Amino acid sequence: MGASLGEGERRKTAGSALARQQILRPGEASGRVIVLRQGWALRSAITSDGRRQVLSILLPGDIAGGEFLMRDKVRVPVQSLTPVEYCSFDVTYLKEIAGENPAFIWTFVDLCLSSKEASEARLIDLGRRNAEQRLARLILDLHRRLREKGLSNGATIPFPLRQQTVADALGLTQVHVSRVIRSLRQSRILQIRSGQLTILDMDALMATAEFYET
Amino acid sequence: MGASLGEGERRKTAGSALARQQILRPGEASGRVIVLRQGWALRSAITSDGRRQVLSILLPGDIAGGEFLMRDKVRVPVQSLTPVEYCSFDVTYLKEIAGENPAFIWTFVDLCLSSKEASEARLIDLGRRNAEQRLARLILDLHRRLREKGLSNGATIPFPLRQQTVADALGLTQVHVSRVIRSLRQSRILQIRSGQLTILDMDALMATAEFYET
DNA sequence: CGGTTGGTTGATATTATTCAATGGTCGTGG
DNA sequence: CCACGACCATTGAATAATATCAACCAACCG
Structure with a gap:
């Protein structure tokens, strides 16, 4: 030294x-x-x-x-x-x-x-995808990165993000993020509890992320 | 060689x-x-x-x-x-x-x-600024870059972009870009004619780009 | 001419925001 | 243990921003 x-x-x-x-x-x-x-x-x-x-x-x-x-x-x-x-x-x-x-x-x-x-x-997300797609892609991105780092094994990942933080990442308001999460929760696609996010239906989440027909 | x-x-x-x-x-x-x-x-x-x-x-x-x-x-x-x-x-x-x-x-x-x-x-533009701000910032960015390269001297720059292209850059639709351009044109802030864009009121354009109070 | 491309406009629909109120959770200090 | 405040999430109603659809117009080019 x-x-x-x-x-x-x-x-x-x-x-x-x-x-x-x-x-x-x-x-x-x-x-x-x-x-x-x-x-x-x-x-x-x-x-x-x-x-x-x-x-x-x-x-x-x-x-x-x-x-x-x-x-x-x-x-x-x-x-x-x-x-x-x-x-x-x-x-x-x-x-x-x-x-x-x-x-x-x-x-x-x-x-x-x-x-x-x-x-x-x-940039593609914010420019060309709606709120539901953006959220789905954010979650899939975090899931992939955490897995690659060995910080998650299954369908559950740590999720310390507040809704306001998610909103600031996705270019939305906290209120709207709340509604979109509710929609995904009610569709049994995911669940957020005590700082952990669980993907209940990976196929549906990926479908949402990829392309959501209105 | x-x-x-x-x-x-x-x-x-x-x-x-x-x-x-x-x-x-x-x-x-x-x-x-x-x-x-x-x-x-x-x-x-x-x-x-x-x-x-x-x-x-x-x-x-x-x-x-x-x-x-x-x-x-x-x-x-x-x-x-x-x-x-x-x-x-x-x-x-x-x-x-x-x-x-x-x-x-x-x-x-x-x-x-x-x-x-x-x-x-x-990314900040698409996430957190409205259509008028995004357009103003795109134009100011192009203006600056063209000046730095010596491809424009005054307030006029070459502008070969179609409205659809601008829309695809800003995460908007072509129709909405048309309306925003009209608004800036009617405010005597800029003018687009035969592939050239002229900034008529640089102060107003910068004010729009920076912060537009609704 | 006639076709093509790009721009404009109006009417309407969708998406997301804003505002405001309510309720839950958690930690802290009485 | 309870009361309080801070922070976060949920929800409804009203509104604003932007998209969609469709028609039309103008310029240009072969």
């Missing part, structure tokens, strides 16, 4: 936060890339009239603050949704590694492409 | 296409990154029920097919909107350059971050 690294330059540090804390503040120039280890977090933007749009939901293993690789400040705030644990890496350290091992940089290109694909998928 | 490169491996080639041609087909594995030189193009997705969502509008200098850097196939089709000229680079050649000059890779990270920021900005 380096003999003398300043306080803000430690190569790798661990951190944690309670629920609803700002992990990255807009304008912040910490130059540290964060990897979430435990818990859920949100990247979200606020419009000038005070409405919120959730840009991405971060699960354990996901990265925040990757902008620091090419930007000196972060634009989009990141906040914890549940209590979180994370570690953070100094961006100059990461670039050092990349300098020694150029293939490492391609990892960033890959990560960046993946998150771009994800936000474009969400 | 290399003595024997196969037909599909030429390091750099030039190309052109008429309007409304597919430049990149989904599933295509050409492994060639395209730089648009002249004309406008679209990256757009089609939903299973046949609706279209424009993901980005490409202007001269913009890049298509950057996915080939990390993916073997392209997912999103790219089509010309006007007649276009472009050149394309073999991705293995680009990686070769990057191997010799690692700093070059960071350019890709930067490009990728920029396009991600752009699609997230659009």
